[in-house]
Amino acid sequence: MRAYRIAAIAGDGIGQEVLPEGLRVLEAAARRFDIDLSISRFDWASCDYYLQHGQMMPDNWFDTLRGFDAIYFGAVGMPDKVADHVSLWGSLLKFRRQFDQYVNLRPVRLLPGVPCPLANRQPGEIDFLVVRENTEGEYSAVGGRMFEGTERELVLQQAIFTRHGVDRILHHAFALAQSRPRKKLTAATKSNGIAVSMPYWDERVAAVAQHYPEVQWERQHVDILAARFVLQPDRFDVVVASNLFGDILSDLGPACTGTIGLAASANLNPERRFPSLFEPVHGSAPDIFGKNIANPIAMIWSGALMLDFLGRSQGPCRAAHDAIMRAIESVLLSGPLTADLGGRASTTELGQAIAAAV
Amino acid sequence: MRAYRIAAIAGDGIGQEVLPEGLRVLEAAARRFDIDLSISRFDWASCDYYLQHGQMMPDNWFDTLRGFDAIYFGAVGMPDKVADHVSLWGSLLKFRRQFDQYVNLRPVRLLPGVPCPLANRQPGEIDFLVVRENTEGEYSAVGGRMFEGTERELVLQQAIFTRHGVDRILHHAFALAQSRPRKKLTAATKSNGIAVSMPYWDERVAAVAQHYPEVQWERQHVDILAARFVLQPDRFDVVVASNLFGDILSDLGPACTGTIGLAASANLNPERRFPSLFEPVHGSAPDIFGKNIANPIAMIWSGALMLDFLGRSQGPCRAAHDAIMRAIESVLLSGPLTADLGGRASTTELGQAIAAAV
């Protein structure tokens, strides 16, 4: 069996602190389950690189990375050094689009030992997936200004939804729902207010649903859907959403389970034509960077998602994923814990403990 | 002093059940504080009207209503009878735009006696305002399809932000923040993903902020802002947002306080060139319509907002607003309560109790 080729990119801020712990746990899991990982580190896609080179990545980034099976990514952005839209559109958003990582998958799960901001919720009760479209829709730089600098100034912002882009994310989400015990799907919409794109989205949801007769599906307007994440988080199984709605819902979901600092995500190119990217949701957190107190669980959880994807949810990779998740859960209950969870351990100590538990 | 002229429109579903209770309480408050209200009822802006006439409102709706000081509105929409976008764009969204009700104001408050879905939150701890732009931005029917019916099909959706529209909502929100004890303002944005309109919004926030040096302001991306509604709802004072972001945040806020069924809203034309509109946030709730079990508090609270606006937060109208809010709070603690709050009272009984307490 050939090695899985992984490009490890720490990026900015706490990305540099959590990536080594993610790698430590991956390596422990690889040893235990006899998985062959070949890991190469890159120090670009960071604001420091930008300050030296005037761009976030070298010109040949695409060819350099395209042969990898996956990118294991820390975080990007140091707004005091480089404007966010420059650092993000120059790295992370480029990966998502040019490597056609059209599925952004974010598990929302109430973990044992993690204080839940919602009253009276038990681990196991909240366990769903947000499936976000990751390449088109509302995230766009298309549009412009008119009457600039005058009182008549106005801005047009284009959102672009394609049949290709909408259908493939819906198929992915419906297939995922079909594979899960509850077989439920909720599609976020706002067709009562956004009058061109969202009615189209609704139509495609209904059309794609025909292919998955076993899946019980519904559409929810994003305003009430957000409210229900708080009020009835147990009712969700797979939630599929456009780029913007998925962005909001996939921060809100982990907030509801108290795991915003622990949440993992996968940016998938399901066809494996290009590398997929696995990253914590938390970002670079410049405010706590440099103290070695960041919680590495999101990075480690993202590594588990990566192994699961690489091994197509089978064999040693699946076993390694499960072992990492069990190790996270057991350390959450017994410690050591970082400050965000009320403990005093360092990033390194938590990473070591999880690696030891794998 | 001349009478305040109020157009009362029940609309659809539970709008028809809660409006009479709202009027009952308004009339009680008007008697007690000697306020002259002249109330006219209209039975259009409803799906039944649509089924008879093929449109939601008579052709002369604009001239009929424009002389009123306020519209006291129940709810609209019966998706089994009329598609939502037809009923909404044919009534409520027409009012908002043609009467230039550019401020949508939604208080988020944890009320005594209302079970809060967040753990460990006390009444008084959560008390902020969502100020939503209500006429432009992402809510638009501008755009279209191309390559229709083929695999290349795509949809363009335009969002439109004007200097006029953005600046006036920001001025309104900053002035409101300035008038409040905490003087804090949070502007929702997403300029790291939506690359034309949201950077413009950010620029205007910074420009308008110059006029309010006492206000402590910040920008937050809407994804993390939504998360913070759950995690740190006590940190907010005034939250200003575009049409779409305000829509989401003003459902999410009341969800966090357990008041999604109780939340009130004001659609304001602050210059009073046109009538302003006051409505519960809950909508027509066809599933519980006809049983007289709907909770009328949102309608009653909206009536209190209306009196406050009519009297410019002064004199008898302000006193009436305060008396209604106190009456709501006392009935929430002592009952009778409707089923949504664990009681057995009818809509009418709850309305009568609040009217008696005013």
Ligand SMILES: CC(C)[C@H](C(=O)O)[C@@H](O)C(=O)O
């Ligand atoms: C940083 C930002 C551009 C990004 C997004 O909005 O996609 C982030 O919020 C995320 O969810 O990965």
Ligand SMILES: CC(C)[C@H](C(=O)O)[C@@H](O)C(=O)O
């Ligand atoms: C019904 C719908 C069009 C409306 C909106 O999105 O504005 C509602 O959700 C609201 O918030 O008043």
